[in-house]
Amino acid sequence: MKTLQEVLQDWEAVIGLEVHTELTTLKTKMFCSCPLEFGAAPNTHTCPVCLGLPGALPVPNKAAIQSIVKAGLATNCQIMRRSMFYRKNYTYPDMPKNFQTTQGPVAFCMGGWLDLEIEGNGCKERVDLPQAKTGSYTTHVGITRIHMEEDAGKMVHIGGAEGRISGATHSLVDYNRAGTPLIELVTEPDLRTPEEARQFVQKLRQIYLALGISDCSMEEGSLRCDGNVSIRRRGETKLGTRSELKNINSFKNLHDALVYEICRQAEVLESGGVIRQETRHYDPTEKRTIVMRVxxxxxxxxxxxxxxxxxxxxxxxxxxxxxxxxxxxxDAKKARFMADYALPSKDAAALAGDPATASFFEQAAADSQYVKGIANIILNDVAAYLNATGMGISAAKFTPAAIAQLAQLQGSDAISSKQAKEVFAILCDEGGMPDDIVQQRGMKQVSDTAAIEAIVSGIMDANPDKVAAYRGGKKGLTGFFVGQTMKAMAGQGNPKLISQVVNKLLEG
Amino acid sequence: MTAIMDMDVAAITSGFAAGDFSATEIADAAFEAIEAADPQVKAFLEYTPEQAYAKANALDAARAAGGVLPPLAAVPVAFKDNMNMLGTHTTCASHMLENYVSPYQATCVSKMIDAGGIPLGKLNMDEFAFGSSTETSAFGYTYNPWDLERVPGGSSGGSAAAVASGMATLTLGSDTGGSIRQPACFCGVVGMKPSYGMVSRYGVVAFGSSLDQVGPFGRSVADVAAAMNALVGHDTLDCTSQDCKVDFLANLDQGVKGMRIGIVPGMTFADGCTPETLAAMHDAVAKLEGLGAQLVDVELPHMDAAMSAYYILGPCEAFSNLSRFDSVRYGHRTPGCHELGQQYEKSRSEGFGQEAKRRIMLGSYLLSAGVYDKYYYPAQQVRTLITRDYREAFERADVIVMPSSPRTAFKFGEISDPVSMHLSDMFTISVNIAGNGSLSMPVGLGRDSGLPVGFQIIGPQFQDEKILRVAAALESCCDFRGRVAPAFAKGGEA
Structure with missing residues (x-):
């Protein structure tokens, strides 16, 4: 199979997305007062309404309507003053009424858009755009609608391989999820690369998180995404036959599934075949899509x-x-971070993307002269720590004030970057303030030129052969002297200063 | 003294309050009446003596304690079997729900019991309310107390027959296209379909959600008004229910002097109306005029289309409402199926009767892609026109009157083809389409059949008190008030 880059030379991919989001931050279900809680014992959060018992009636959850209107306003949609709920009739045991309550031709939110700024490596997939070659371009994505609906229950198939229905002997249903408020956003087929699709969903997730309407967890299924993709020859305006991709539970899978599917379609078409309209399931271990049904x-x-x-x-x-x-x-937060804190676009975007991180950063950065240092610690050390532990920033032991002080100690050369890492590790394990940690453990950085010169001179005296070799042209030996000095100073020497002194003395 | 079960609501509540008889004695009287009449009438599908005596004991204790008694204290009541009453079977007269026991209670049931009603049991009906004679019940016929060879009407046939035979003082029915008014007419009792939204539908198994409305049966207009007082009002569990602050008993005896009674000229002489029905109709109208009402002609130009619209909208909603009966969580399940599709198909084939299947298939067809635009959508447009017709007619009239049914009760099996059966609802259906309130009351016995003839009074939306006021005035000169079917009257001094 050709690579995506090769395929996209001749073919244009046309991608549209359907993003389902459970409104997990609400207290109750869409049409009844059962509590919304992930992980409760099966069938404990049910009532006549969400079990579809004869005679039960739905009553809409007003807070859910407020959430979808927020989503619509945040994505430039028109908020329809009058819309209707519809019944979507189909029979399956996870849907107790055997119809799903959803919306009709007019949804609460119609006709919105989001602009995506694609930067860096993500530009490479956009082989057709000259401006993408400069490492940054903007693309406009239309949003057809966002409508309100209810989620189905959860089926567990027993007896088949990996919980699949094929080969199963029986199935269990948990109706706790039945009736969970769900919003479905449908985009126009405006996306042209898998990277654009990934970034669209990432951006949408950031917006929903900022709005506080969902925890947007792809792993737990509170954010689910289907991709519709077709390809056509460059220059062609007619749409090709599309396939619908399901079972995508991470941003990476969304990207990889689309890459595979685009390449697969190109191979089929280039070998004279035809694309059938079908639903395909992405298998992340095989890294390919498989037909679910035609x-x-x-x-x-x-x-x-x-x-x-x-x-x-x-x-x-x-x-x-x-x-x-x-x-x-x-987007507004990012612009403000760039303006107020003079952060580069990439850093500002990364900090602004997650509400908890953005708030942490702003608390740390208030009244600090070392904003860039704070940003670096958050985007590198903190991010790595949270990623490794799976912890949320608010649950960590370090406070914004501690991170601000750490950035200040490092930025003012009071401690070395190596020491800073040590202090950060202690903050993670024990909490506390960097000033105290540094004092208790004597982690002051030595920035006294005379003291450093004395140590460097001693090392040079002890290694006359290496001094001679350096002066004979082996310039790489600088590292040896810097390392020895650092060692002699037990890591407390200012590396920048040591390097300067070593160079100066070796040059004689 | 009149036998307790021949009494009206006011006599029972005042007699109970005065200590003339206890609630337990009332319950005894009710079950004695049931024992005597129900083997012939077969109005009940289930008796609830346990709940009845528990309620009676509670009422007796409340009276002994000297507290304020609720407005329907110790009135024997019963419910159509599409209403969930906690711990009872709610079968909808279908094999599909033969073994279904309600784990929760309908708002209308709670309201009647909370208002002091003694619950006697659950009443027979056409299966899932699909029918006009109660003949489609999976559990057998209910017999008209006025003539046991005849149907009681339907779909709330059991509710009408129980009141007409003196087995209950008040019953509840539901009306989607005439299912309260037509059996009230056939059984010679008062039956009211309130305006859509007056009474909560929560817990009443849906047939056509946009058409269904719960309402009471009684042997007098005042009894029905008393039940209305207990039933109406907004329910947080039914978002189509409306707030209502009217006291329906307060204006009952205001008379009709100066009220404008609307008559649709073409309709009174409609094809299919029997001469005795027309005669009774004219007689009733003349009585109203005699009481000082003014007769005005009104037009309902789109009435002809009501039947067609109803037989599109009703089945569409029914198809969807009944799709939950799939054998998975409750309801009839054919044993031994190894595949889901097969289980659905077999269980539903066995569980549903013929008329239910007819409507499910019709609705399924009418909603399918390509067909929907040709039928469902125009039917909704017709609905808008009919609603507007009524609104405009009520600018000229305070109420509109017409027959409840084109004829009196027919014999079992007399009408076998579904279309003719549907025509027996020709005067009632448009009211459900428009959502107005309407009542059927007996105005006398037909000169040819000797059976009760029903007269229908339709009111503007949410002005149901006007209907009751006109009905009370007419009742006062009809000599039918409080009548139990002769074969079942317990006698005693009036």
């Missing part, structure tokens, strides 16, 4: 307006109220 005819869900729910009218007051609750969104 769509020969469109599914007939017999949609019709939900008669138990009157058309939903949103007042201007309600929409204005929701607008007044909108937090600063990642």
């Amino acid at each position: 769509k020969e005819t469109a599914d007939d869900y017999r949609y019709f307006p939900e008669p138990d729910l009157a058309p939903y009218d949103l007042s201007d007051e309600f929409v204005d109220h929701v607008r007044s609750l909108m937090p600063e969104l990642p």
Whole structure:
């Protein structure tokens, strides 16, 4: 199979996404008052409504409507003052009523967009765009709609391989998830590369996190993404036959599944085959997509307006109220970080992307002269630590004030970068303040030129052969003298200064 | 003294409050009446003596304690079997739900019991309310107390028959296209379908969600008004239910002087109406005029399309509402199936009766891609037109009157083809389409059949008190108030 870069020379990929997000931060389900809780014992959060018992009726969750309106406002959608719930009729044991309550042609949020700024390596996939060669370009992604619906229960198949339905002897259903409020965002087919698709979902996740409407966990399934992809010859305007990719549970899988699928489609078409409209399942271990089912005819869900729910009218007051609750969104935050803290675009974006991280950074950076240092510690050391431990920043033992002090100690050369790493490790394990840690452990950095010169001179005296070799042209021996000096100073010497002194004395 | 089970609500509540009889004695009287009449009438699918006596004991204790008694204290009540009553079977008269026991209670059931009603049991009906004669019940016929060879009407046939035979004082039914008014008409009792949204539908197994409405049966307009007081109001569990602060008993005896009674000229002489029905109709209208009401002609130009719209919208909603009966979590399951599709198919084939299957298949077809636009959508447009017709007609009239049914009760098996059966709802259906309130009351016995003839009074949306006021005035000069079907009246001094 050709590589993506090769395929994209001749073919254009057309990608649209459907992003399902559970509104996990709400207290109750979409149409009843059962609590929303991940991980409860099966079928403990159920009632006549979410079990679809005869006679039960839905009552919409107002807080969920507020959440979807927030999502719409944050993605430049038009908030429809009147929309309706519809019934999507299909029979499956995970859907107790055998219809899903969703929305019809008019959803709460219609016709929005997001702009993506693609930087660095991500530009490489966009072989057609001259400006992408400069390492940065912007692309506009239309959002068709965001609609409100309810999630189904969860099926567990027993007796088959890896919990698959094929070969299973029986199935279990947990209705705790049934009726969980879900919003589905559908994009226009405006994405052209797997990287754009990945970055779109990442950006959307950052926005939803900032809005506080979901925990957006792809692993736990609270953010789920389906990709629709087709390819066409460069210059062609007609859309090709698309396939729908399912079972994507990470950003990497989304990217890799699309790469595989684009290359697969190109191979089929180039060898004279045809693409069938089908649903494909991504297998991350095999790194390929597998046919789930072929769509020969469109599914007939017999949609019709939900008669138990009157058309939903949103007042201007309600929409204005929701607008007044909108937090600063990642793009605005990024721009402010660049302006206020003089951070480079990439750092500002990384900090602004996660609300908890952004808030931590701002607390640490307040009144600090070492903002860049704080940003570096957060984006490197803190990020690595959180990543390794799986911990959230608010659960860590170090405080914003401690990180600010650490950046200050390092930035003012009071401690070396090596010492800074040690202090950070202690902060992670024990907490406390860097000033105290440094004092207790005598971790002061020696920046006294005379003292360093005395030590370097001693080492030179002890190694006359190496001094001679250096002066004979073996310039690489600088490292030996720096290392010996550091060792002699038990790591407390200022490396920059040692290096200067070594060079000066060796040059004689 | 009149036998307890021949009494009206006011006599029972005041007699109980005065200590003339205890709630337990009322329960005894009710079950004695049931024992005497139900073997012939077969109105009940389940008796609930345990709940009845528990409630009676509680009421007796409350009275002994001297507290304020609720408005329907110790009134014997019963419920159509599509209403969930905690711990009872709620079968909808279908094999599909033969063994289904309600784990929760419908709001309307709670309201009646909380208001002091003594719950006697659950009443027969057409399967899932699909029918106009109670003949489609999977558990056998209910017999018309006025003539046991005839149907009680439907779908709330058991509810009407129980009241007409003096086995209950008040019952609840549900009305999707006439299912309260037509059996009320056939059994010679008062039956009211309130405006859509007046009474919570929570816990009532849905047939056509946008058409269904719960309402009471009684042997007098005042009894029905008392039940309305207990039933109406917003329910947080039904977001289509509305707030209502009206006291339906307060204005009952205001009379009709100066009220405008709307008559649809073409309709009164509609094809299919029997001469005795028309005669009774004219007689009732003349009585209203005699009481000082003004008769006005009104037009309902799109009435012809109501039946068609109903038989599109009803099955569409029913198809979807009944799809939950899939044998997976509850309901009839064919044993021995090894594949899900097969289990669905066999269980549903066995569990549902013919009329239910007919409507499910019709709804499934009407909602399918390509067909939906040709039927469902125009039907909704018709609905808008009919609603507008009524709204405009009520600018000229305070209420509109017409027959409840084109004829009196028919014999079992007399109407076998579904379309003719559907026509027996020709005067009631448009009211559900528009969502207005409406009531059927007996105005006398037909001069040819000798059976009760029903008269229908329709009101503007959410002005159901007007309907009851007109009905009370008419009742006062009809000599039918409080009548138990002759074969079942317990006698005693009136």
